[in-house]
Amino acid sequence: MNETDVVIIGAGHNGLTCAAYLAKAGLRVRVVERRKVVGGAAVTEEFVPGFRNSVAAYTVSLLNPKIISDLKLAEHGLKIVERRAQNFLPAPDDRYLLTGEGRTKDSLAKLSPRDAEALDGFNRRLEEIADVLRAFVLRAPPNLVHGFGVGAIRESFNALGTANILRGLSLEQQRMLLDLFTRSAGEMLDEVFESDLIKALFGFDAIVGNYASPYAAGSAYVMLHHAFGEVNGKRGVWGHAIGGMGAIGQAIAHAAKAAGAEITCEAGVREVIVECDRAAGVVLDNGETTRARYVVSGVNPKLLYTRLVPSNALPEDFRRRMQHWRNASGTFRMNVALSALPSFTALPGDGDHLTSGIILAPSLAYMDRAWLDAREHGWSRAPVVEMLIPSTLDDSLAPSGQHVASLFCQHVAPELPDGRSWDDRRDEVADLMIATVDKYAPGFAASVIGRQILSPLDLERQFGLLGGDIFHGALTLNQLFSARPILGHADYRGPLKGLYHCGSGAHPGGGVTGAPGHNAAQMILRDHRGLFR
Numbered sequence: 001m002n003e004t005d006v007v008i009i010g011a012g013h014n015g016l017t018c019a020a021y022l023a024k025a026g027l028r029v030r031v032v033e034r035r036k037v038v039g040g041a042a043v044t045e046e047f048v049p050g051f052r053n054s055v056a057a058y059t060v061s062l063l064n065p066k067i068i069s070d071l072k073l074a075e076h077g078l079k080i081v082e083r084r085a086q087n088f089l090p091a092p093d094d095r096y097l098l099t100g101e102g103r104t105k106d107s108l109a110k111l112s113p114r115d116a117e118a119l120d121g122f123n124r125r126l127e128e129i130a131d132v133l134r135a136f137v138l139r140a141p142p143n144l145v146h147g148f149g150v151g152a153i154r155e156s157f158n159a160l161g162t163a164n165i166l167r168g169l170s171l172e173q174q175r176m177l178l179d180l181f182t183r184s185a186g187e188m189l190d191e192v193f194e195s196d197l198i199k200a201l202f203g204f205d206a207i208v209g210n211y212a213s214p215y216a217a218g219s220a221y222v223m224l225h226h227a228f229g230e231v232n233g234k235r236g237v238w239g240h241a242i243g244g245m246g247a248i249g250q251a252i253a254h255a256a257k258a259a260g261a262e263i264t265c266e267a268g269v270r271e272v273i274v275e276c277d278r279a280a281g282v283v284l285d286n287g288e289t290t291r292a293r294y295v296v297s298g299v300n301p302k303l304l305y306t307r308l309v310p311s312n313a314l315p316e317d318f319r320r321r322m323q324h325w326r327n328a329s330g331t332f333r334m335n336v337a338l339s340a341l342p343s344f345t346a347l348p349g350d351g352d353h354l355t356s357g358i359i360l361a362p363s364l365a366y367m368d369r370a371w372l373d374a375r376e377h378g379w380s381r382a383p384v385v386e387m388l389i390p391s392t393l394d395d396s397l398a399p400s401g402q403h404v405a406s407l408f409c410q411h412v413a414p415e416l417p418d419g420r421s422w423d424d425r426r427d428e429v430a431d432l433m434i435a436t437v438d439k440y441a442p443g444f445a446a447s448v449i450g451r452q453i454l455s456p457l458d459l460e461r462q463f464g465l466l467g468g469d470i471f472h473g474a475l476t477l478n479q480l481f482s483a484r485p486i487l488g489h490a491d492y493r494g495p496l497k498g499l500y501h502c503g504s505g506a507h508p509g510g511g512v513t514g515a516p517g518h519n520a521a522q523m524i525l526r527d528h529r530g531l532f533r
Helices: 013-024 065-070 104-111 113-137 150-167 171-182 185-192 196-207 219-225 246-258 301-308 316-323 364-377 422-440 456-463 515-528
Strands: 002-009 029-032 044-048 051-054 080-082 087-090 096-099 239-241 262-264 269-275 278-284 289-297 332-338 357-360 379-388 403-412 448-454 499-501
Touching: 002 013, 002 278, 013 029, 013 246, 013 515, 029 289, 044 246, 044 332, 044 448, 051 332, 051 403, 065 515, 087 196, 096 104, 096 196, 104 113, 104 196, 113 150, 113 171, 113 219, 171 219, 185 196, 185 219, 185 364, 196 219, 196 357, 196 364, 196 379, 246 262, 269 289, 269 301, 289 301, 289 515, 301 316, 332 422, 357 422, 364 379, 364 403, 379 422, 403 422, 422 448, 422 456, 448 456, 499 515
Parallel strands: 002 029, 002 289, 029 262, 087 357, 289 499
Antiparallel strands: 044 051, 080 239, 087 096, 269 278, 278 289, 332 403, 332 448, 357 379, 379 403
């Protein structure tokens, strides 16, 4: 039996971030990880001999700059480079939209001069609200508590801090904030723009990892969630971690170890130990026990509360709600090894557009049909695909003259209808995804010399992403902010003393941000120092 101050379940990037901050503060920290490698979904693997790629998470922007600075991640080997162009959206009629610094308005003006004039105003309004979101990312949201006491006093001050942030908004900005939290992205975009491709650019952010139509209420928030990132001090920019997304997990792990944290791989957790209504440690799959003053979970809240915490230790209403925690990404993930770069009929040959996020979904209507088709059929027969070719920015990933590509594909049902198994349909759907790219870039299918396929079921098995949900829980209004993961527990504290949440199932939600890990560590340190609990 081992003893420590803190045991963290899962060595995903959030668990590692939490570990690094706690170890830097002087606590004894042990991280236990079921897989052979650290990083969770932010990992790089060789999937075909000589070809390496980010296996699950595949691009970087949301990783918080304060965390990068605090943990000195650059000193631990992390280097992030910007895409030379941000996004490329080809249309079936060979028109296209190419975005990035100095590109977007000129490209859009060829499609719609009216939209080019409207773009700056829309971007400004979106950025103003993204600034509000940035102010909330590294702080716990107001938490609802029972009765009057220290907790109520604490949350009163927290609510005042939240109000002060919102007080600085004009009335029109408050209206925009309300729209972005409650309305559909499709409705908002239709009110501003006329060109399908510019609406598709923003609309894709509303459905990425979100099993919903861009016309679903609340999808505008998912669009906003993807707008608050930055790369190397440039806001709204996306980039690539040299060496793949695994470089992020490795850098944070090095920072945690340098601060004194212990990280143990191939150490899955079988059960959380509960004694006298308090989390007191974990039992590993091999029967080993680690006792700790604080137990911190980086896994999906539903997984934690339906599989790891004894059901009789939880309040019945809490347990029932966690059983219905909604997981829905609609995600089918692929990595492919290529003998050559693709050439798109809309913009043939090599160029900066091949370093961008290539979005194959030419309209909001196309995205809406993809979702409806997946609900009925199990997967969209005209799917949404985003393709990145990171080897255009990082020659360490593939042999000279060859390349790797990430395909993030939507929409697919987390569970297939009529009891069908994803194990039986994986290759059929993978062929469809490659054929979809080939329609826009003839010859792409012939250039594929190897592939890695991850269905929603594979994502669950390998990474603990229930239903393939990349966010550890849908970003819906009833699972956001003070309701993430549930009203009364938005402060990173679970329903048992000594139990905390540090994963994407806590505020501010999914993406490779590090923010839940940072915020949970601050709450644990407060409790450890006896400030509130």
